[in-house]
Amino acid sequence: MSASADLGSSDEDYRLAAIDLLGAIAYGELSAFERLVEDAKMAPGIDDKIAIGAMATAEFGHLQKLVARIAELGADPAAAMQEFRASFEAFHAHTAPADYYEGLIKAYVGDGLAADFYREIAAYLDAETREVIIASLEDSGQTAFIVDRVRAGIAEDHRLGGRLALWGRRLMGEALTQAQRVAGDRDALTALLAGGVDRPGLDLAALGRMFTRLTELHTARMAELGLEA
Amino acid sequence: MSASADLGSSDEDYRLAAIDLLGAIAYGELSAFERLVEDAKMAPGIDDKIAIGAMATAEFGHLQKLVARIAELGADPAAAMQEFRASFEAFHAHTAPADYYEGLIKAYVGDGLAADFYREIAAYLDAETREVIIASLEDSGQTAFIVDRVRAGIAEDHRLGGRLALWGRRLMGEALTQAQRVAGDRDALTALLAGGVDRPGLDLAALGRMFTRLTELHTARMAELGLEA
Numbered sequence: 001m002s003a004s005a006d007l008g009s010s011d012e013d014y015r016l017a018a019i020d021l022l023g024a025i026a027y028g029e030l031s032a033f034e035r036l037v038e039d040a041k042m043a044p045g046i047d048d049k050i051a052i053g054a055m056a057t058a059e060f061g062h063l064q065k066l067v068a069r070i071a072e073l074g075a076d077p078a079a080a081m082q083e084f085r086a087s088f089e090a091f092h093a094h095t096a097p098a099d100y101y102e103g104l105i106k107a108y109v110g111d112g113l114a115a116d117f118y119r120e121i122a123a124y125l126d127a128e129t130r131e132v133i134i135a136s137l138e139d140s141g142q143t144a145f146i147v148d149r150v151r152a153g154i155a156e157d158h159r160l161g162g163r164l165a166l167w168g169r170r171l172m173g174e175a176l177t178q179a180q181r182v183a184g185d186r187d188a189l190t191a192l193l194a195g196g197v198d199r200p201g202l203d204l205a206a207l208g209r210m211f212t213r214l215t216e217l218h219t220a221r222m223a224e225l226g227l228e229a
Numbered sequence: 230m231s232a233s234a235d236l237g238s239s240d241e242d243y244r245l246a247a248i249d250l251l252g253a254i255a256y257g258e259l260s261a262f263e264r265l266v267e268d269a270k271m272a273p274g275i276d277d278k279i280a281i282g283a284m285a286t287a288e289f290g291h292l293q294k295l296v297a298r299i300a301e302l303g304a305d306p307a308a309a310m311q312e313f314r315a316s317f318e319a320f321h322a323h324t325a326p327a328d329y330y331e332g333l334i335k336a337y338v339g340d341g342l343a344a345d346f347y348r349e350i351a352a353y354l355d356a357e358t359r360e361v362i363i364a365s366l367e368d369s370g371q372t373a374f375i376v377d378r379v380r381a382g383i384a385e386d387h388r389l390g391g392r393l394a395l396w397g398r399r400l401m402g403e404a405l406t407q408a409q410r411v412a413g414d415r416d417a418l419t420a421l422l423a424g425g426v427d428r429p430g431l432d433l434a435a436l437g438r439m440f441t442r443l444t445e446l447h448t449a450r451m452a453e454l455g456l457e458a
Contacts, residue, residue, distance in 0.1 A: 030275070033282060037266040046259070046307040046314070050296065053262060057286040067279065078275040085275070 017192035018129050019073050023080030024182065024189075025118050025133060026066040030081065031088045032111055033059045039103030048100075051145045055107065062136035069132040084182065091178045095171055101153050101160060102167050108146045109168050109221055113175055116217045120210050124192055124201070150225045165227045172218055172229075246421035247358050248302050252309030253411065253418075254347050254362060255295040259310065260317045261340055262288045268332030277329075280374045284336065291365035298361040313411065320407045324400055330382050330389060331396050337375045338397050338450055342404055345446045349439050353421055353430070379454045394456045401447055401458075 033056050040052040070077040095110070097103035115137040122133040154161040183190055195201015202210065219229040262285050269281040299306040324339070326332035344366040351362040383390040412419055424430015431439065448458040 027275075030278060030282065034266055034270065034278075037263055037285075041263065046256070046310050049259060049263075050292070050307070053259065053289050053292070056266075057289045060282050060286045063279070063282070078279070081275050 013188055013191055015073060016188040018125055019070055019075045019080050020083070020186050020189045021118070021121060021125070021192075022066050022070045022073070022129065022133070023075075023077070023082075024084045025114075025136060026063055026070065026077065027081040027084040027088055028114055029059050029063040029066065029136065031092060032107070032114075033063065035092055035103075036107055039097055039100070039107070042097070042100040042103055044100065048145075048149070051142060052107075055142045055145075058142065059111075062138075065132055066136050069129060073129075083186075087178050087182050091174055094174050101150060101164060104146045104150055105164055105167055105225065105227075106171060108143055108150075108225065109171050109218065110175065112221050113172065113214065113218055116214050117179065120213070121193070124195075147224055150227075154226050161227060164225070165222070165229070168218075168222050168225075168227055168229060242417055242420055244302060245417040247354055248299055248304045248309050249312070249415050249418045250347070250350060250354070250421075251295050251299045251302070251358065251362070252304075252306070252311075253313045254343075254365060255292055255299065255306065256310040256313040256317055257343055258288050258292040258295065258365065260321060261336070261343075262286075262292065264321055264332075265336055268326055268329070268336070271326070271329040271332055273329065277374075277378070280371060281336075284371045284374075287371065288340075291367075294361050295365050298358060302358075312415075316407050316411050320403055323403050330379060330393060333375045333379055334393055334396055334454065334456075335400060337372055337379075337454065338400050338447065339404065341450050342401065342443065342447055345443050346408065349442070350422065353424075376453055379456075383455050390456060393454070394451070394458070397447075397451050397454075397456055397458060 036052055036056040036059065040049050040056070043049045043052060067077040070080050095106060097106055118133055118137055122130045125133070150164070154164070183193075193202045193207075215229075222229040265281055265285040265288065269278050269285070272278045272281060296306040299309050324335060326335055347362055347366055351359045354362070379393070383393070412422075422431045422436075444458075451458040
């Protein structure tokens with residue numbers, strides 16, 4: 001099956017936008033995998049290291065499906081991912097966790113926010129690409145471990161809750177800054193969101209509603225951790 | 230099925246030795262997983278990062294079977310692994326790779342040597358534990374990537390071959406130092422290797438032959454990389 005048959009659209013701009021989005025998600029998962037393993041070094045015990053390792057390997061498994069889909073669309077996966085390397089590295093450089101708890105929150109809140117955002121955008125893509133993206137964002141259920149650890153930490157030391165709430169807001173701010181920068185740089189992606197003659201797009205009102213939904217989901221995740229958003 | 234029924238021996242010393250060995254291999258794989266991902270940061274391109282991530286997640290998959298077997302034998306996996314944490318951390322502290330190539334050689338030669346050693350010792354264990362260990366040591370085939378990269382690097386710069394050959398010898402020396410230290414500390418493990426009334430053991434001559442085999446396999450691996458051992 002050729003790439004264009006897959007897409008249900010012969011629009012070359014569309015293909016480039018889909019590759020862009022897949023490349024962004026794939027690099028995001030690769031860098032999340034690396035950071036998770038690195039942050040696991042701060043874990044107090046071996047049980048925690050094993051739990052985080054399981055989360056990281058699940059993340060890496062998702063990556064492989066995205067890479068396969070980029071290749072199916074006729075692009076070089078490494079090149080597609082490379083386009084987003086600087087943005088993600090900047091995000092991680094600005095959000096290096098100071099301790100184990102900040103690393104846990106970053107994994108939970110950061111990955112959750114990214115997943116919500118990609119899921120929103122995936123709605124504008126062809127069915128096959130959308131399915132690969134949705135499957136790649138599935139929570140492997142291991143995040144319950146993070147909720148337990150963070151709640152236990154706050155129960156032990158109430159000041160921790162205040163610090164981690166601030167940290168969650170900072171993560172949200174840094175993520176939005178990087179997302180805006182990427183959107184400004186990537187013409188194909190922006191054009192996809194704006195829609196076309198035969199495709200519905202996001203107008204300003206729809207964009208506003210999307211941010212409202214993202215913020216609500218972020219608030220719910222913070223509450224799950226016992227934190228104010 | 231109870232632990233003792235599993236073992237085909239009611240010997241408590243035997244059970245402790247098996248748990249010790251599984252704990253050592255499991256911590257070794259956990260730390261190899263963490264170091265592989267860390268060393269992947271030095272990878273020049275995204276293709277290499279993906280290849281190394283795949284090796285690391287395969288390593289983590291093995292770990293989970295070992296953890297399950299330790300629990301089956303009635304021990305706490307994290308506690309069994311903790312016993313070997315200091316030794317492995319000392320090994321890694323003494324063998325921090327200075328560049329990407331040193332990291333690749335460490336993954337290939339270090340993991341290969343550890344696997345050969347554990348395979349030798351597994352011969353003295355019950356069939357079920359032996360099978361879990363042998364399965365956990367299986368090469369997932371991704372090491373061909375390392376051989377390619379190292380050979381290409383040496384073809385480009387011949388001085389690299391000399392430096393990496395020295396590095397391989399250093400890894401061998403550090404591994405033997407740590408293995409000897411562990412063997413001296415762990416009575417149950419030493420007793421297992423010495424054998425018992427109803428179990429054959431390693432005498433000094435057999436130990437000598439084992440080291441000859443390990444050295445030969447190490448030399449073969451170095452040759453595969455295009456390096457003198």
